[in-house]
Amino acid sequence: MYRKLLAILFAAIFAFPAFAQENKGGVEGTVVNRNGRVPVPDAAITLYRGETVVQQSQAGSDGYFSFGNLPDGIYRMTVESPGFERSVVNVTVEGFMKDLMFVSLVATEALAIDIDDSNFAEFDMIDSGYDDAPSIIYGNDVYSNIAGYGFSQIRFRQRGYDSRTQDVYLSGVRLNDALTGYTPWSLWSGLNEATRNKEIENGLDMSGYGVGGYNGVTNIFATPSTMRKGYRFSVLTNSAFYRLRLMGSYATGEMDNGWSFAVNVSARIGGNDWVEGMYYRAFAYYLGAEKNWYDTHRLSLAIFGSPVQRGAQNGSTQEVYDLVGSNYYNSNWGYQNGKVRNARVRNNHEPVAVLKYSWTPDDRLGLDVTAIYRTGRNGYSALDWYDAPDPRPDYYRNLPSYFYNPESNMSNRDDPYLAGWAEEAWIYNYNNTQHINWDRLYNVNRNNIDAEYDPELKRSKYIQEERRTDQNDLNLNAQVKYRFDRWFTLKGGVNYRLNRTQYYKIVKDLLGGDYYVNIDQFAERDFAMEEEKIQNDLQYYLINGHAEMLQKGDRYGYDYTANVHDARLWADLDFEHGNWKAYLAAQGGYNTFWRFGNVQKGLFPDNSYGKSDVAGFFTWRAKAGATYINGPHRVWANVGYYNDAPYFASSFVSPRTRNSLTPNLTTEKTFSADLSYAFNKNGYSVRVTGFYSNISDQTDLMSFYDDSQNSFTNFAMTGIGQRHAGVELGFKVPVPVQGLSVVGALNWGDYIYTTTPHVIQTVDNNGEIVMDATVPYWKAHNIYQKDAAGNYVTDASGEYVVSKVQKHYVPSTPQIAASLGLDYSFNYLFAGIELQYFDKMYLDMNPLYRTDMAVMGPDVRWTPEEEEYMAAQERFPHAFVLSANIGKSWYIQRKYNIGFSLEVRNILNNRSVKTGGYEQTRLIDSEDFTRYYRFDSRYFYMVGVNYMLNIYFRF
Amino acid sequence: MLVAGAAALSFVSCDEFEPVFTGKYAEPEATRTYTKAEIEAEGIEFISIGELKQMYYDNGSMPLNIKEDIAVAGQVTTSDEEGNFYRSFYIQDETSGIEIKIGLTGLYNEYKLGQWVYVKLNGLTLGDYHGSLQVGYEDFTGEYETAYMGVRFLVEAHVLKGEPGQPLSPIEITADRMTDEELIGKYVVIRDVTYTNTLFCLAYVDPNLNHKDQSNRIFLDEDNKKAWGVITWAMSDTKFEEYLDAGNFDTATTGDNAHTVAELRAQGRIGTTAYSVTQYFEADGQTVGVRTSGYSKFSDHEILKEVRDGSATVDFTGILTLYDDEPQITLIDETGIHVNNDEV
Incomplete structure (x- = not known):
């Protein structure tokens, strides 16, 4: 020895x-x-x-x-x-x-602005059939640092993609919603400190946790050891979302004994200065514990949740905004005994538990095993009514335009005097015309005795319902990383997801009555004679002889369970040597889902109760890319192909009523590629990327309430295709003043629809298919040539001459977004000013207006005017927005850090910037029966000048 | 930190927080009701419904835009719950009854049977519709003598709710009195009428196209003296389709006599919708029509076999109206049909 x-x-x-x-x-x-x-x-x-x-x-x-x-x-x-x-x-x-x-x-994020889902107004879109899922883009380079927060107020979507395509991981496990694919930001809403540490990849860049998508990966670590040690407190007030936010966190960092603990709590409460009825009553908590053994084994457990209550904002037509004198009118609320009460309130609490084990015996091998379980309740309230006048204040029959329209061919809109009465009622808000009249609803309920059910109890005609989507989501993930060679690393993993979600609705408030009855009032209009057909719960009726008399908290209407199983296996081979990096990755899997009906619906007695057919899809994807780095220069490119399963939420023709799957369901196929260049040196920073994606065979389901059919109607679309191409540019150039730089970002995109999809329209109160057709004007429509007198020109064979093919664009995001500003950062003082420009924003289209039926009119004759009118897609005007910020941080005794940041957005108080909206799906008849007219579209506007002040204290 | 927090709280107004925190909303008060005295105090004079109707005839039987500060008081006699009445209700006093064209749906929720209603007439229009008088708003298009009010603000400015009351009992009438002006618009009962096995219904080839176009109209009219196999009070969309597919209407022709229903049906050109039907009964030689809307909840109820084969008579309770000199009864609901057979 x-x-x-x-x-x-x-x-x-x-x-x-x-x-x-x-x-x-x-x-x-x-x-x-x-x-x-x-x-x-x-x-x-x-x-x-x-x-x-x-x-x-x-x-x-x-x-x-x-x-x-x-x-x-x-x-x-x-x-x-x-x-x-x-x-x-x-x-x-x-x-x-x-x-x-x-x-x-140290991050140069001067603002310490936390962008999370509470930076976005809650838009009430569910009954419209459209989706509202804003994207959250976190910054990790010179482009996304600017675009991420700066473009959020216009609800910018990175590269125009749906937020479903943005992968959000928690502790290395993809956590996008199993049923819709949407990003799960709301699960940790308000836990900015606990989720501060993340890895962000853009576009097709690889993340190390799988093959990844084509719209970036954000992985939130959420383990206590990754949280910065110490105490952090902040008080924030803003005028656009919620009045007050209090946040506190404490993390021990990794202690000598290997343990780490962390806790984060917050509260966000109050209303805002712009939209009445929109409010927050939200809390959040996070607790985590972790133990590290010899830097080899690591085990952590984190539990967090966000119990949130927030009031939603509705979009109205421009007519209503003009009558009321504000683009921020919200039709979802009314006064009850003098207090503002919002009918549409989200009430969620979906806690998550994350258990993670890591094994790193040496620096070449790593194994992660993670289990994530999510449960809880997700509720969204709304008014429901039975055989009573529509309580919504901006219901179209309450508006002046229902009585008079200068277009004389519009059916039944010929009385300017009645329109005048309606207009006066709206402008001066006589009899509470502008708002929900809660007092009237209570009075109707109190005076309604229905002897058929009970001679004394009051039967509610109006109630507040709450629609629930309660998930139980289990994710099991295992991942290995092995650097088997100096140059090569092999990563691989397996993921299994099991999701069981209950969809149902409950009676939330009887509004002064004693009971509500569980029947389908839409079915009753057509099948009044057939009691069985109007039952929502046929089995209850058969046993009891009548529909259920519902109490507060009872389930009614619909009740079904979604079951989704998804398994994936992936591998990624990374190569790194000298100036080169490259990778090749592939994933294969199987996704299956089915619906289980928990009630038998009278209209579909054979197809509503029990298990539906099982849909199953093989899914796979493959990606490859390379990077070349030479000093400050970096060039990289990626290419990928995806074959993804459709989502449960878009795969059933009418999931609330029956087990029928959308016919011709197929996987969504995407090809995507991007090429980038970046330069970083001496304070100069540039990144430019060109991207291209082609998406095909998308599936979508839109459900609207159509009172001309007296029912909810569903448009199940298949075969939707899109093409996205564009350039992203970000730069930061220092200026000869110390600490000052010129910063800018630009997204120049062209995102269009490329196919003619197929639509099947069903009506909830009727098993029949209303329409089974293509949507020929979905991707484009023709503009026809006119002569000097304004008449359409025909050619020798009598055909109308096409002067232009007008494409239709992917909506709800500006396709051109630019920002230019100055950034100052010196000696812990931060300031900035930026001017933004947004253009090429389009309104969400509905398929009905682009079918032959709508374009040709009741006389089934096509004319060029009808095509140009009915199929046109609205483009929003461009917008300029100016914002500025300032912040300072002080260190006291090298240990205590206190600071503030103040941001003022939309300094020019531009109140005409549309951020989104949707077309309504109804048609107006014409007096001469030759054509239809469209209903007015509904819009959402960006709020005017607003501020955010954050004061923080850390030690 | 505390100072900052307190300062931040000062930005907030308490109003914003209250329902948010408590989640409790106080129950609203009862809706305000009016009294006759209150209205008279405004300088408005009450007249009877009979006097009101007379004003129309005094105006040369032309639509009258009322400019005087007058009002009528009456009790509501109809309900739109069953769907046979739509967007209007009838009111009645001792003298007569009249239709008020409100123009809103679900009226029975707020105007129950027997409800006292005061109608301030200044600004409203009195007009005739095929022999029955109505109160509504001026019809700007001139197509009808009165229009539906439609705007809630307008309705609430003119139609005021008084005290709730007991539903009225129907007035017993006999066939010879069915065209009396003072009974038109009132809630009546006529007894022992027999079915004539004839009806009237106006249908369309394509309900989405011009209703006035003769080539689009199909008359199922009494000239052919038959009931066309329509054994229900009216026809809902599905019921019409059932009769159509069974060939009931095949021998009918379009209004211009160019095509038969059989032809058009073979070509698949007939669209379906709900249709109102007037079933004809008679008593003492006087024909009375029972008009039922295709959208009513009892439209597809069958007329009892004994009624159809003449072995039983019927008592009808409903509103008496006049249509082109022909008396009609409009039912409120099925309880208005009482078949006089041995099972009472």
Whole structure:
């Protein structure tokens, strides 16, 4: 034993001088984000001796760097990465590889603005059939730092893609909603501190947790050891969403005994200065514990939840906004005994538990096993009524336009005097015309005795219902990373998801009555004679002889369970050597789902109760890419192909009533590619990307209430295709004033529809198919040539001459978004001003207006005017928005950090910026029976000048 | 920190927070009702419904836009719950009854049978519809003598709710009195009428196209002296389709006599919708029509076999109206049909 030691000692002594002579010194370390030990990938590191550059390198994707063969001495090392303050460290090389451990970079996010789902107004869109799912883009480079927060107020979508395509991971597990695919931000709404540490990838870039999609990956770590040690408190007030936010967090960081703990709580309460009735009553909590054994085993458990109540805003037609004098009119609320009461309130509490085990026996191998369970309740309230006048204030029959329209051919809209009465009622708000009249609803309920059910109890005609989507979602994930060679790393994983969600609605408030009756009033209009057909719960009726008399809290209407099983297996081979990186990744899986009806619906007695047919799809995807880095230059490209299963929520013809799957369900296929270039040096930062995607065979289900059919009607569309192409540019250029830079971002996109989809229209109170047709004017319509007199021109064969084919665009995002501004950051004072420009924003289309039936009119004759009128897609006018911010941070006794940030957005108080909306799906008849007219569309507007003030304290 | 928090709280007004925090909303008060005295105090004079109707004839039987501060008081006698009345109700006092064209749906929710209603007439229009008088708004298009009021604000400014009351009992009438002006618009009962097995219904080839176009009209009229196999009070959409497909209407022709229903049906050109039907009964030689809307809840109820084969008579309770000199009864609901057979 002693002999061995002596031998080693001799060898060391003899070897040492050799080392010193041969420049065997070096430095190594890992570049991390100071805000928790999250590695910063690809940081540019330069070693200087005096003013001479000795060596330059790029840190790896795990943040690791190393410089070898350095002569002894003192070096200056600069570390730079986009989005971070430049770090300068003095390093002494002493003949061996010095491990600097962690080199921290501080994020240049001056604002500490937290963008989460509460930065977006809750839009009441459910009954419209359209989707409202804003995208949240976190910044990780010079483009997304600006676009992410700056473009959020216009509800910008990255590259025009639906938010479903944005992958959101929690602790390495994809957590997008199993039924709709939507991003799950609301699960941790208000937990900004706990979710602050994340890895962000854009576009097709790889994340390390799977093959990933084509619209970026955001992985939120959410484990206590990644949270920055210490206390953080903040008080925030803003005028656009909620009046007050209080947040507190504490993390121990990783302690010497290997344990880490973290807690985060917050409250967001109050209303705002712009939209009445929109309010927050939200809380959030996070608790996490983690244990690290010898840096080899790590086990963590985190439990968090966001109990949120928020009032929604409805979109109205421009006619209503003009009558009321405000683009922020909200028809969802009314006064009850003098207090504002909103009929549409979200009430969610969906806690999540994350259990994660990691094994890293050495730096070449890593294994992660994670289990995530999500449960709870998700409710959205609304008014329901039975055989009573529509209580919504902006119901079309309450508006002046229902009585008079200057277009004389519009059927039954010929009385300007009645229109005048309606107009006066709206403008002066006589008899509470502008709002829900809660008092009237209560009075109707109190005076309604229905002897058929009970001679004394009051039968409610109006109630407040709550529609529930209660999920039980289990995710099991295992992932391995193995660097089996100096150049190659193999990653692979398996994921299994089991989701069982209950869809139902309950009576939330009887509004002064004693009971409500569980029948389908839409069915009653057509089948009044057939009692069985009007039952929502046929079995109850058969046993009891009448429909159920519902009490508060009882389920009614519909009640079914969604079952989704999804299994995936993936592998990713990474190559890294010198200036090159490349990867090849593939995934295969199987996705299956079915509906289980819990009540037998009278209209569909054979097809509503029990298990539906099971839909199953093989899913797969493949991606490849390469990166070349040379000093400050970086070029990279990705290409991918996806074959994804459709979502449960769009795959049934009328999921509330029956088990019928949409015919011709198929997987969605996407081809996507992007090519990027970036430059980072000395404060200059540029990134430019060109992207292209072609999506085909999309499926969509839109459900609207159509009172001309007296029922909910469903449009099940299949075969939708889109093409997205464009350029993203971000830059930061320092200016000869210290700390000042010019910053800008540009997205120039062209996102169009490319196919003629197929639509099947059904009506909920009738098993029949109303329409089974193509939508020939979905992707484009023709503009026909006119002569000088304004008449349409025909050619020799009598055909009308087409002067232009007008394409239809992907809606709800500006396809051109640009920002230019100044950023100042020096000595913990931050300030900025930016001017934004948005253009090429289009309104969401409904399929009805683009069918032959709607275009040709009741006389089934096509004319060029009808096509140009009915199929046209509205384009919003362009908009300029100016915003500015300022913030300062102080350090007291090197330990306490106190600061504030103040932002004022839309300084010019531009109140005419449409952020979205939708077409209504009704048609108006014409007096001469030759054509139809469209209903007015509904819009949402961006709020005017608003501020956000955040005061924080950390130690 | 505390100072900052307190300062932030000062931005907030308490109103914003209250329902948010308590989640409790106080129950509203009862709706305001009016009294005759209150209205008279405004300088408005009450006249009887009979006097009101006379004003129309005094105006040369032309639509009259009322400019005087007068009002009528009456009790509601109809309900739109069953769907046979739509967007209007009738009111009645001792002298007569008249239709008020409100123009809103679901009226029975707020105007129950027997409800006292005061109608301020200044600004409204009195007009005739095929022999029955109505109160409504001026019809700007001139197509009808009165229009539905339609705008809730307008309705609430003119039609005021008084005290609730007991539903009225129907007035017993005999066949010879069915065209009396003072009974028109009132809630009556006529007894022992027999079915004539004839009806009237106006249908369309394509209900979405011009209703006035003769080529689009199909008359199922009494000239052919038959009931066309329609054994229900009226026809809902599905019921019409049932009769159509069974060939009941095949021998009928379009209004211009160009095509028969059989022809058009073979070509699949007949669209379906609900249709109102007037079933003809007679008592003492006087024909009385029972008009039922295709959208009513009892439209597809069958006329009892004994009624159809003449072995039983019927008592009808409903509103008496006049249509082109022909008396009609409009039922409120099925309880208005009482068949006089041995099972009472």
